[in-house]
Amino acid sequence: MVARYDAIIIGAGIIGCCTAFELAKRGWKTLNVDRLPAAGYGSTSFSSAIIRTHYSTLEGMAMAYEGYHHWRDWEKYLGIEDERGFARYRETGCLVMNAGKNPQVGTWTSLSDKLGIPWESWSPETILEKLPFLDLACYGPPKNLDHPDFGLPNGETVKGAVFFPVAGYMNDPQLAAHNAQIAAQGAGAEFLFNAPVTEIRQSGERVCGVTLADGREIDAPVIVNIGGPHSSRINRMAGVDDKMALDTRALREEVAYVPCVPGFDFEKNGPIMTDEDVGSYVRPEIGNFLVIGGLNAACDPMQWVDPDDFQDSLSDQAQVQLMRMAQRMPNLGIPGHLRGIVACYDVSPDWIPIYDKTDLAGFYLAIGTSGNQFKNAPVAGALMAELIGTCELGRDHDADPVSFHLKNLNRDLNIGFFSRNRKINEDSSFSVLG
Numbered sequence: 477m478v479a480r481y482d483a484i485i486i487g488a489g490i491i492g493c494c495t496a497f498e499l500a501k502r503g504w505k506t507l508n509v510d511r512l513p514a515a516g517y518g519s520t521s522f523s524s525a526i527i528r529t530h531y532s533t534l535e536g537m538a539m540a541y542e543g544y545h546h547w548r549d550w551e552k553y554l555g556i557e558d559e560r561g562f563a564r565y566r567e568t569g570c571l572v573m574n575a576g577k578n579p580q581v582g583t584w585t586s587l588s589d590k591l592g593i594p595w596e597s598w599s600p601e602t603i604l605e606k607l608p609f610l611d612l613a614c615y616g617p618p619k620n621l622d623h624p625d626f627g628l629p630n631g632e633t634v635k636g637a638v639f640f641p642v643a644g645y646m647n648d649p650q651l652a653a654h655n656a657q658i659a660a661q662g663a664g665a666e667f668l669f670n671a672p673v674t675e676i677r678q679s680g681e682r683v684c685g686v687t688l689a690d691g692r693e694i695d696a697p698v699i700v701n702i703g704g705p706h707s708s709r710i711n712r713m714a715g716v717d718d719k720m721a722l723d724t725r726a727l728r729e730e731v732a733y734v735p736c737v738p739g740f741d742f743e744k745n746g747p748i749m750t751d752e753d754v755g756s757y758v759r760p761e762i763g764n765f766l767v768i769g770g771l772n773a774a775c776d777p778m779q780w781v782d783p784d785d786f787q788d789s790l791s792d793q794a795q796v797q798l799m800r801m802a803q804r805m806p807n808l809g810i811p812g813h814l815r816g817i818v819a820c821y822d823v824s825p826d827w828i829p830i831y832d833k834t835d836l837a838g839f840y841l842a843i844g845t846s847g848n849q850f851k852n853a854p855v856a857g858a859l860m861a862e863l864i865g866t867c868e869l870g871r872d873h874d875a876d877p878v879s880f881h882l883k884n885l886n887r888d889l890n891i892g893f894f895s896r897n898r899k900i901n902e903d904s905s906f907s908v909l910g
């Protein structure tokens with residue numbers, strides 16, 4: 477007998493699990509199908525899981541600030557017990573270094589004011605008082621290791637920094653996905669693992685189910701693509717890839733894990749830092765380690781890859797990110813054997829996600845998360861549930877966009893902002909910062 481559900485969600489990453497939770501709470505009988513053995517084993521498990529509010533658009537910031545409230549009260553939001561325990565939010569604040577070259581710093585502070593997001597202006601003296609091991613010489617624009625001027629100061633110094641106290645990170649993104657899975661199951665959702673979807677079946681003008689690699693068929697009138705870096709493949713299976721203005725691509729990324737500079741407890745006292753002068757970001761990690769990732773500097777080649785076939789060992793990318801951060805932290809040791817991870821972002825052309833319906837009735841998208849949507853997952857889940865529920869009642873979201881109420885901000889968000897057919901948003905940073 478063919479199994480039947482109200483909705484099949486392809487993917488059980490953090491956004492897939494949160495979408496299941498939100499749909500199940502609204503009474504939908506959902507099934508998440510994932511090709512991997514457990515929730516959050518895809519790109520979610522590699523996430524730096526940074527929760528920050530500065531994005532280049534008002535909508536992006538509003539969504540992130542709403543998301544922050546969910547992470548801060550994660551257990552309360554889920555309202556269940558999980559025998560594995562809960563992923564924890566650690567509030568560290570986020571320090572955005574300002575070398576005076578990035579006009580977005582002004583955007584972030586003025587949009588913060590509009591949304592009531594607190595921020596502080598730190599002088600160079602304040603930065604050094606709090607983080608005495610930093611060197612405030614400027615080196616920008618970021619360069620590659622073979623550039624003759626790599627590591628040479630450019631004669632300027634950091635002008636100051638903006639500190640966002642409302643920021644931090646989740647200590648275990650895979651556990652967060654597991655927590656959301658357990659909450660979704662508590663609300664009636666079902667999950668199927670080790671089950672790659674190989675076909676999206678249609679009947680007439682509408683989706684009617686999926687076929688798995690082992691030939692099993694599962695039916696549902698609604699299918700949601702939350703396949704992370706595989707999202708464009710899934711769109712191709714559904715035949716919608718050439719019917720949308722924006723596509724998504726898998727981008728290979730490396731993140732380094734290194735011990736902090738000696739003599740400073742960064743795990744306890746260090747903030748998240750984004751530093752466009754050196755093209756890297758850093759966040760504290762357990763054991764007084766640093767997680768160091770890249771900000772997609774102009775000189776860094778984009779590594780667009782096949783998400784099933786890419787080099788999964790570290791290359792020069794992690795090394796260069798580390799050495800650039802060492803410009804800001806001169807006592808940072810450079811290990812002979814670098815530890816880190818390699819994973820993929822699912823990138824849209826303007827690095828803003830696509831939360832939308834498609835031209836194929838019953839087929840929905842939560843994709844293009846561009847290395848910056850872990851923090852938005854609970855909001856994305858609720859927003860997708862609202863979108864799907866409203867469209868299935870007959871609303872034409874393309875002509876008359878659905879809006880979603882951000883409860884904590886008491887503000888409506890136009891879901892049409894995340895359209896698959898939008899014009900590329902020129903306000904974007906066109907980087908992982910969104």
Ligand SMILES: Cc1cc2nc3c(=O)[nH]c(=O)nc-3n(C[C@H](O)[C@H](O)[C@H](O)COP(=O)(O)OP(=O)(O)OC[C@H]3O[C@@H](n4cnc5c(N)ncnc54)[C@H](O)[C@@H]3O)c2cc1C
Nearest residue numbers: 487489491511518519520523524525526673704845850851
């Ligand atoms: C290195 C790195 C660092 C990041 N850092 C941050 C950060 O600091 N802050 C932040 O907000 N965001 C960050 N992100 C982004 C964030 O992690 C992602 O946006 C988020 O995890 C996406 O969740 P998801 O559920 O959409 O996708 P995923 O977690 O990728 O889940 C997709 C799932 O779909 C499954 N799937 C794919 N194809 C099929 C198929 N055919 N059949 C069945 N299942 C399928 C996969 O197995 C996978 O489990 C980072 C991402 C990476 C890679």
